[in-house]
Amino acid sequence: MNKIKCECGHVNPEGTVLCEACGKPVEGNQHIDGNDQRKLLNMRYDGSARRSQTYNKSIIDKIWNFFSSVKVGVWLIVLALAASAIGTIFPQEQYIPADAPSRDPSVFYEAQYGTLGQIYYQLGFHNLYESWWYMLLIALIGVSLVICSIDRFVPLYKALKMQKPKRHTTFLKRQRLFSETEHVTADEKDKLVSGLKKQRYKVREENGHVLAEKGRFSRWGPYVNHIGLIIVLIAALLRMTPFMYLDEYVWVREGEQTVIPGTEGEYYIKNKKFILETYDKNDERFKEAIEMQGNVAKNYQTNAVIYKEKGETVAGADPELEKVTEDKIRMNHPLKFAGYTLYQAGYQQNEFKSMTFKIHKTDDPDEASLGSFTIDLTEPKDEYQLDNGFSVDVTQYYPDYELEDEEPASKTNFPRNPAFVLTVHPPGNEEPEMSFVGIGKNVDATGENDYKLGIEDFETRYASGLTVRRDYTLPLFIIGAVIFMIGVIQGMYWQHRRIWLHPTKEGIMVAGHTNKNWFGLKKDIEQVIADTNVNMVDDQLDTD
Amino acid sequence: MDSLIDVSSTMLYTAFILYLIATFFFGATIRDKNKSSTKGAGVSGKIGITITIIGFLAQIVYFITRWMASGHAPVSNLFEFMTFFGMALVFAFIILYFIYKLNILGLFALPVAMIVIAYASMFPTEIAPLVPSLQSNWLYIHVTTVSLGEAILSISFVAGLIYLIRQIDQSVRSKRTTWLEIVLLSLFIFVGFSIISTSFNLSGYSAEFEYSFNGETVTTDYHLPPIAGPNEGELLTGDRMNPLFDAPAWMKGVDAARKFNTVIWSVLTGLVLYGLARLILRKRVGAAIQPFLRKAKPDMLDEISYRAVAIGFPVFTLGGLIFAAIWAQLAWDRFWGWDPKEVWALVTWLFYAAFLHLRLSRGWHGEKSAWLAVGGFAIIMFNLIAVNLVLAGLHSYA
Ligand code: HEM
Numbered sequence: 031m032n033k034i035k036c037e038c039g040h041v042n043p044e045g046t047v048l049c050e051a052c053g054k055p056v057e058g059n060q061h062i063d064g065n066d067q068r069k070l071l072n073m074r075y076d077g078s079a080r081r082s083q084t085y086n087k088s089i090i091d092k093i094w095n096f097f098s099s100v101k102v103g104v105w106l107i108v109l110a111l112a113a114s115a116i117g118t119i120f121p122q123e124q125y126i127p128a129d130a131p132s133r134d135p136s137v138f139y140e141a142q143y144g145t146l147g148q149i150y151y152q153l154g155f156h157n158l159y160e161s162w163w164y165m166l167l168i169a170l171i172g173v174s175l176v177i178c179s180i181d182r183f184v185p186l187y188k189a190l191k192m193q194k195p196k197r198h199t200t201f202l203k204r205q206r207l208f209s210e211t212e213h214v215t216a217d218e219k220d221k222l223v224s225g226l227k228k229q230r231y232k233v234r235e236e237n238g239h240v241l242a243e244k245g246r247f248s249r250w251g252p253y254v255n256h257i258g259l260i261i262v263l264i265a266a267l268l269r270m271t272p273f274m275y276l277d278e279y280v281w282v283r284e285g286e287q288t289v290i291p292g293t294e295g296e297y298y299i300k301n302k303k304f305i306l307e308t309y310d311k312n313d314e315r316f317k318e319a320i321e322m323q324g325n326v327a328k329n330y331q332t333n334a335v336i337y338k339e340k341g342e343t344v345a346g347a348d349p350e351l352e353k354v355t356e357d358k359i360r361m362n363h364p365l366k367f368a369g370y371t372l373y374q375a376g377y378q379q380n381e382f383k384s385m386t387f388k389i390h391k392t393d394d395p396d397e398a399s400l401g402s403f404t405i406d407l408t409e410p411k412d413e414y415q416l417d418n419g420f421s422v423d424v425t426q427y428y429p430d431y432e433l434e435d436e437e438p439a440s441k442t443n444f445p446r447n448p449a450f451v452l453t454v455h456p457p458g459n460e461e462p463e464m465s466f467v468g469i470g471k472n473v474d475a476t477g478e479n480d481y482k483l484g485i486e487d488f489e490t491r492y493a494s495g496l497t498v499r500r501d502y503t504l505p506l507f508i509i510g511a512v513i514f515m516i517g518v519i520q521g522m523y524w525q526h527r528r529i530w531l532h533p534t535k536e537g538i539m540v541a542g543h544t545n546k547n548w549f550g551l552k553k554d555i556e557q558v559i560a561d562t563n564v565n566m567v568d569d570q571l572d573t574d
Numbered sequence: 575m576d577s578l579i580d581v582s583s584t585m586l587y588t589a590f591i592l593y594l595i596a597t598f599f600f601g602a603t604i605r606d607k608n609k610s611s612t613k614g615a616g617v618s619g620k621i622g623i624t625i626t627i628i629g630f631l632a633q634i635v636y637f638i639t640r641w642m643a644s645g646h647a648p649v650s651n652l653f654e655f656m657t658f659f660g661m662a663l664v665f666a667f668i669i670l671y672f673i674y675k676l677n678i679l680g681l682f683a684l685p686v687a688m689i690v691i692a693y694a695s696m697f698p699t700e701i702a703p704l705v706p707s708l709q710s711n712w713l714y715i716h717v718t719t720v721s722l723g724e725a726i727l728s729i730s731f732v733a734g735l736i737y738l739i740r741q742i743d744q745s746v747r748s749k750r751t752t753w754l755e756i757v758l759l760s761l762f763i764f765v766g767f768s769i770i771s772t773s774f775n776l777s778g779y780s781a782e783f784e785y786s787f788n789g790e791t792v793t794t795d796y797h798l799p800p801i802a803g804p805n806e807g808e809l810l811t812g813d814r815m816n817p818l819f820d821a822p823a824w825m826k827g828v829d830a831a832r833k834f835n836t837v838i839w840s841v842l843t844g845l846v847l848y849g850l851a852r853l854i855l856r857k858r859v860g861a862a863i864q865p866f867l868r869k870a871k872p873d874m875l876d877e878i879s880y881r882a883v884a885i886g887f888p889v890f891t892l893g894g895l896i897f898a899a900i901w902a903q904l905a906w907d908r909f910w911g912w913d914p915k916e917v918w919a920l921v922t923w924l925f926y927a928a929f930l931h932l933r934l935s936r937g938w939h940g941e942k943s944a945w946l947a948v949g950g951f952a953i954i955m956f957n958l959i960a961v962n963l964v965l966a967g968l969h970s971y972a
Contacts, residue, residue: 074935100935104928111924118914118961125913159912309703315644319702326703362710362904373907497907507909511896518888546884549674549877571873 034059040192043185045084048077050192053201070570071204073543076193078185098181103174110167117158120150172263179256190249195234195241197530199539205530207542207551207567214538218562222531222538225558231529240531249545251521258514265506276370276500281444282332283381284491286408290336292498293370298337298351304377304492305331330374332359332494336367359496369500376495382407382445386487387467389420389454392479402486407445419457426451431468438466444493454481527551529558540567578643579701585636586657590691592629593664593684596622600680604866619677626668626680633661644701649717651702656694656958658718662725663687666882670729674878678870683732689761692768712901719893720919724954726886727926733879734947741872741941744861754860757948759848766843767836774798781814783807785831794832798839804831876940879947880933887926894919918957925953 034042040051047063048055048071055065055077062083063072071077082098085091096102120143126133132141135156139147154161202208223240226233231242269275278292282301290297307329311320320326337351359365364373388402401416407429414422428440431449438449449468456463460480466473467483474482525547532539540559544551548569555567599622637658640648648654667683670676735757742750774797781796785807794804803809803817821831848859855862898919899909910916929946932938938946 100931104931104936107924107928107931111921111928114917114924115921117912118917121914122912124911313703315701316703318700319698328703364904364907371907375907499907504903504909507899511899515888515892515896518891522884522888547877547881549874549881569873 038194038196038198040194043079045079045081046077047072047079048189048201049198050076050078050189051194052196052198053077053193054198055200065204069204070206071201073205073545075182075186076189078189080181080185082181094177094181097174097177100178103171103178106167106171106174110164110171113158113164113167116155120147120156122158123156168263168266172260175256175259179253183250183253186249190246193241194239195236195530196239197241197532197541199532202530202532202539202541205541205543206548206569206571207555208540208570209565209567210534210537210539211563211565212537214536214562214564218564219531219533219538221562222540222558222564225560226529229554229557231527231554238533240529242529242531244527245524246526248520248524249526251517251519251524253517254520255514255517258510258512258517261510261513262507265503265510268506269501269503274502276498278498279375280496280498281378281493282334282496283383283408283493287337290370290372290498292500295349296339297354297368297370298339298349299372299496300335300337301494302333302335304494305329305333306377306379306492307331330361330377332374332496333357334359334365334372334496336365338368359494371499371501373497373499374494375497378444378446378493378495380446380490381493382448383489383491385448385485385489387422387452387483388486389416389422389481389483392474392482397482397484399486400481405450407448421455423453423455423462424450425453425464428468452483454479454483456481525550527554529555538564540564542567578639582636582639582643583699585632585639586691586695589629589633589636589661590688592625592632593688593691596625596629597681597684597688599625600677600684603677604681604869616677619675619680622677622680623668623671626664626671626684630661630664630668633664637661640701647714647718648701649714649721651698653694653697653699655717655721656697657691659721659725659958660687660691660694662718662721663690663728666722666725666729666886667732669726669885670878670882673881674874676870676874676878678736678867679729679732679878682736683729686728686732686761689764689768693764696768696771710901710904712897712904716893716897716901719889719897721893723886723888723890723893724922724958726882726889727954728951730879730882730886730947731951733875733882734944736867736870737872737875737879737944738941738948739860739863740867740870740875741944742860744858744864747858751858751860753945755858758859759844762848762851763840763844766845766847767840769847770798770839770843771836780811782810783831784810796832796835798835800835801838802831802835807831872940876943879944883926883929883947883950887930890926891923895923914961915957918953918961922950922953922957925950 032044034044034046034056036042036049036052036054036056038049038052038054040049042050042056045059045062046056047059047065055071060066063074063077065071082095086095120139123135126135126138132138135151139151139156143150150156158164219238223233223235226240226242231244233240233242276292280288280291280299282288282299284301284304287298287300289295290299306327308325309316309320309328311317311325316326335356336354338354340350340352355365355367357365359372359374361374364371384404384406386402386404388399390397390400401418401420403414403416403422405411405414405424410424410427412424416422428438428449429443429445430441431447432439432441447469449466449471452465452467454463454465463479463481464476465479465483467485469485472483525544527544527550528542530541532541540555542551542555552567552569559566599618602618603616603622637648640654649658663683664687667679667687671679738754742754744751779797779799781800782793783796783800783804784791784793785804793810799815800817802819802821805820805822807820809816821834851859898916902911902916903909929950932946933943
């Protein structure tokens with residue numbers, strides 16, 4: 031490496047723009063920070079030698095330089111910004127409304143939004159945030175962040191550590207805030223120093239040369255916040271692994287008990303009761319609003335009991351359970367146990383629990399019952415024997431009936447709209463008859479049936495939808511976010527201010543630099559020089 | 575109960591009037607003979623800031639009484655949220671005023687706050703109950719910090735706008751003067767919206783339409799004469815004008831056509847107001863204001879614009895991303911779900927991150943930085959208004 035020895039005696043690394051110790055511009059390197067074009071010195075990294083500005087030979091140099099460029103970084107940020115915005119033009123796949131005529135993305139986008147929607151879907155924008163290129167963009171920002179920070183942090187740290195109170199006059203004159211005063215008494219110089227101390231500057235003196243400094247730690251703000259961001263990005267990466275992040279959904283009906291998915295059969299949940307409350311229509315406060323928008327839900331709640339399986343499972347046998355906890359799960363108030371969290375996420379009203387049918391003669395206007403039977407929808411049997419000799423076969427069962435392409439089908443496995451094809455075997459040797467029965471539907475297959483089935487009664491209940499989560503990445507996100515906040519606040523609410531006093535023959539030069547808030551620095555200097563003859567610094571930016 | 579609500583709305587009204595009066599006092603500082611009057615003392619400026627603070631206190635009373643009346647912090651629908659945003663704007667202005675003592679800032683910041691509050695008042699103001707997902711203290715913490723962050727960032731826009739009006743060469747027409755006029759015109763459109771809505775509300779105009787939405791027949795009530803009616807809608811109210819045309823079929827969503835109609839009215843009214851201003855002034859609006867800003871120092875404006883971002887960015891990050899994530903985690907069991915409101919908070923955040931990096935490392939000072947501040951404000955307003963009304967997601971307040 032070609033070290034550069036400055037006239038002040040300090041040896042600088044190759045690529046240095048301003049001597050680390052005295053600030054004298056290193057000839058031949060001024061183009062790096064553009065100082066050859068301007069009167070004022072570029073103080074961004076105190077003129078320290080950055081790898082990216084020094085080497086440009088190997089492939090590695092080139093990659094390094096690419097990612098350490100803020101220009102590239104800003105481009106990446108702007109691209110991510112634009113991509114994110116595009117993702118909101120139409121709803122993402124997961125936000126296709128539940129009541130849409132078709133929730134199949136290949137149909138939905140075109141049906142709702144026409145050609146534009148079709149293009150949107152074909153470009154994969156309906157899943158934009160999970161697309162490989164969006165993730166790549168975010169990853170590139172991460173890479174840029176790391177390289178950029180290393181490229182600048184180390185040299186800046188060294189330069190700030192090496193700096194001496196005595197600075198070269200060229201350095202001082204080319205600061206944004208500068209003044210020179212011909213005649214200044216020793217007394218006044220002392221006043222300046224005590225004034226600086228009074229404003230809580232850290233003052234270092236060397237043969238009458240003074241460096242007063244305040245808030246240097248704020249210079250590390252950007253690096254701290256970038257570390258926070260990197261931690262958040264790593265957390266996001268880990269979140270894609272199933273061990274770190276578990277996400278399941280479970281439906282439990284009132285009075286039922288079921289194994290909690292994702293817990294490897296270890297935990298069970300029982301839904302003792304589901305509660306749905308709405309706001310009172312007669313409440314003075316909300317009367318008007320409720321009249322306008324209709325009923326407003328106040329609370330969704332599942333009263334749940336969590337069980338843990340005890341000992342070994344014997345295949346086939348019912349597990350032996352031990353109660354872990356009993357609690358209410360409400361929106362905004364999840365239930366936590368053994369590292370898992372259960373959230374109230376949805377509910378299904380009026381799910382059918384059981385249905386009771388009666389048989390009567392088709393031509394009987396009174397529909398007098400010849401016998402009835404009850405189908406438990408949790409476990410429908412294949413055949414029901416009635417007391418009076420009838421028997422009924424359950425030929426087909428559609429828990430959530432719909433007509434799909436003219437064919438009967440079940441939309442889900444939940445008994446939300448149960449329908450049956452039932453075969454009635456009358457007593458004696460009469461021919462068996464088939465009927466199709468559901469809510470509001472009663473179809474006779476042949477039109478010649480002697481017996482008809484009618485719904486006599488049914489029971490409904492709520493089903494509660496709960497999300498099951500185990501998220502070990504959460505603490506990492508929190509740590510990252512906290513570090514990020516500390517970093518931005520450190521960098522934004524404090525500033526690094528430096529004031530140099532440089533004695534000349536009988537007078538003094540004053541120069542000042544800050545990384546932001548020049549107004550504050552000027553006010554500091556104004557107060558320091560009050561009651562002295564020292565000239566107020568000029569803001570040379572105006573005359574640049 | 576009713577009396578509390580009355581006190582509350584009276585106080586909001588009072589605050590609005592006080593901001594208006596304060597604006598005139600800040601305006602008067604332009605004429606102060608005293609050379610240093612744009613900065614520091616100056617009687618008009620002192621009166622101006624005092625009245626502003628009293629107005630702000632009045633608005634605090636509005637906030638507290640409404641809270642007491644409803645039993646929850648009034649930040650849960652568009653009216654309440656926008657009003658709070660207006661209040662935060664005034665608060666942010668007061669903070670920056672005490673740092674920089676720049677009177678001209680008040681002359682522009684208060685009108686922006688007033689436009690926001692007037693705009694807010696056009697939305698339903700009834701006190702509504704909270705649905706379960708909103709019943710969380712994190713809602714208040716989140717919403718208040720986001721608004722405050724966005725308000726401080728908006729002051730950056732105010733300072734940037736003053737910078738642009740002062741600095742852009744108005745002697746010839748250029749791309750820059752045109753863009754500046756567009757920015758000013760958009761402020762006129764907001765004013766237009768408030769004026770036109772108020773006028774027709776006072777006259778009690780109403781026209782009911784029936785149209786089909788997701789296969790069901792629904793009705794919607796227009797409070798502005800229908801220029802654009804619902805797609806294939808039918809006018810139910812007699813003796814009202816028929817729509818000039820139907821809103822395009824792709825405008826789905828509840829009341830999309832009515833909102834579209836309101837936008838048309840606002841733009842038209844804004845254009846008329848702007849046209850009148852041009853007729854009276856006989857020059858570009860920017861050119862007409864420019865001479866009054868001669869005393870303001872451009873580098874001071876530039877610094878305030880930057881400082882506002884430096885102060886507002888961390889506050890926004892905390893409220894808009896971190897608190898939002900905590901609340902979303904509790905309410906919807908995921909701290910980030912890519913719903914439009916969240917995405918636009920991210921867009922805003924990325925935008926200001928780009929702003930800071932451009933300024934810091936690429937030396938975008940002065941005019942470039944001022945244009946960026948304008949862009950940032952546009953994104954904030956888009957998030958507050960368009961995302962709520964158009965790209966409705968989970969947060970949908972409207
Ligand atoms: C979304 C991502 C990012 C955020 C939120 C962010 C945030 C910040 C903040 C708040 C600052 C301090 C700005 C100031 O003091 O005015 C900063 C400085 C900086 N950032 Fe970033 N940054 C991000 C991405 C990047 C990337 C991708 C790069 C790399 C090209 C980068 C390079 C820098 C540099 C070089 C500085 C100046 C450091 C110094 O003054 O020593 N940042 N960043």
